Amino acid sequence: MDDTPAPAAKPCATCGKPVVEQRHRPFCSARCKQVDLGRWFSGTYRVETNESPDEAESADKRHQNEL
Numbered sequence: 018m019d020d021t022p023a024p025a026a027k028p029c030a031t032c033g034k035p036v037v038e039q040r041h042r043p044f045c046s047a048r049c050k051q052v053d054l055g056r057w058f059s060g061t062y063r064v065e066t067n068e069s070p071d072e073a074e075s076a077d078k079r080h081q082n083e084l
């Protein structure tokens with residue numbers, strides 16, 4: 018029997034929303050995972066960011082266009 022309580026949802030590493038889909042940890046979605054990967058590849062990854070979720074989405078769309 019496994020009655021271990023579910024771990025508290027951690028914020029998405031990209032947009033800060035609670036991660037509800039465990040398969041995408043530590044991100045809330047595959048899209049946020051791609052955004053994070055893009056940051057690493059572009060060499061601009063920062064742990065601290067002032068980007069709002071909306072700005073992160075815009076950056077994601079720009080990244081998609083570059084592909």
Ligand SMILES: [Zn+2]
Pocket residue numbers: 029030031032033034044045046049
């Ligand atoms: Zn996210």
